[in-house]
Amino acid sequence: MELLHLRYFVAVAQELNFSTAARKLHMAASPLSRRIKDLEGELGHRLFDRDTHKVRLTAAGTALLPIARGVLEQVDSIQWRLDETARPQRTTLLLGVPSGIHPDLRMRMDTLAERVGDRFEIKRWPGGTDRLVDAVCDGRLALTLARLPVGGDPALEQLPVMSERLGAVVPRDRFPGRESVALAELADLAYAGSPTAVTNAYFRGLDRRLSDLGLKKRIELSSVTFDGVSEIVASGLAFSISMLDSRSPVQNYRLDNVTVLPFSDFHPTLETGLFWRKDRADGGDLEEVVAAAREVFADRLLA
Structure with missing residues (x-):
């Protein structure tokens, strides 16, 4: 092979x-x-x-x-790992980052990198939540941000770092001048999941909750991006669910006929946590970094 x-x-x-x-x-x-x-x-x-x-x-x-x-x-990763051997004065650590991370979280990642910069070089590694958490478990990543919930592996420790309100991504011309939307008003639209829905336990659970609440229609997209979801919504065929905060990077994919409205009768919230292995933090090679991370991320962000 x-x-x-x-x-x-x-x-x-x-x-x-x-x-x-x-x-x-x-x-x-x-x-x-x-x-x-x-x-x-x-x-x-x-x-x-x-x-x-x-x-x-x-x-x-x-x-x-x-x-x-x-x-x-x-x-x-072979090439850059070999390249890093030429810089033995600092240890390189990989920090996992799922898609759509809020800019306030990015600022805190920058603060953490500066705080430990004398001894460690922190590089960011993108991926889906499940794969990033697995990579922390097997040691490929030092820490990772991940969308909650995550399977309860006893080897891992987590710190809640951010809570983001979610809203309905809807066709603007269907809800002109509106400040909110009720679930019943979406009944004739299909739900189009986000690009991370397949690999994200939270959005899989959210899909089930919507079905239980009576929103049964679905649009199955075999290969999709955030802008692809916006195209489906803008056409009036579907709605989706995404972050409400206008500073969220997923808002950059909104089209002219797409708006994000808070629900009047449904209050979904996406939680993000920081994960690491306990054995690497308690007297291990990450003790200093995790101690700094606990300080930098001490106050949970809200958006």
Whole structure:
């Protein structure tokens, strides 16, 4: 098995579309499809179910995806890890950062980096919450910010750092001049989950709560970004849920016919925590950094 096969597999798994994945890989769809078939033959498992309309991961493909991503992340980090050996005067630590982090949290990350800068160089590592927390558990990351809730691993310790109010992302022309919206007013719109919904326990739970409250319609998007969700909302087909604070980076993806309104009868809140391994903080290599982090993030932010 070659690394390229894993890169091809991850690209198709992310896009669930061979043509789109091929364009991103700067190759044609036909040879990409052959490489995937070669990988399936070598592994002895079908990784994708394909028909003329959709591409889906099989159970084997779903199991392989986090493994392949982990292998590629390790390989891609070889160069900078080797480069860091030329700077032994400071230890490099990786701090995980999920998407859409509020600017106030970024300022506190900067403060932490300055506070420990004499001995440690903190670099940020992006990713989804589940993968970032796993990377802290196995030692690839020193600390991570993560969207709560997170599975209760007894090896981890967490510090709540921010609470953000969420609102309804709706077509502006459907709710002109409004200051809030009720759940019942969204009943004829489908719910389009955020780009992090699949890998974020909070948004998976939020989807179930909306269903329990009577909002059953869904738009399933196999590959989506924040701007993609805005396009669906702006067209009047759906609503979504996102941060209310205008300074949140996800607000940058709003289109002219999209607005974010607070709910009048529903009050969802997204919590963010800082995680680290207890054994690395209690007398371990992160003791100094965690002590500084406890001070920097002592007062939970509200937005």
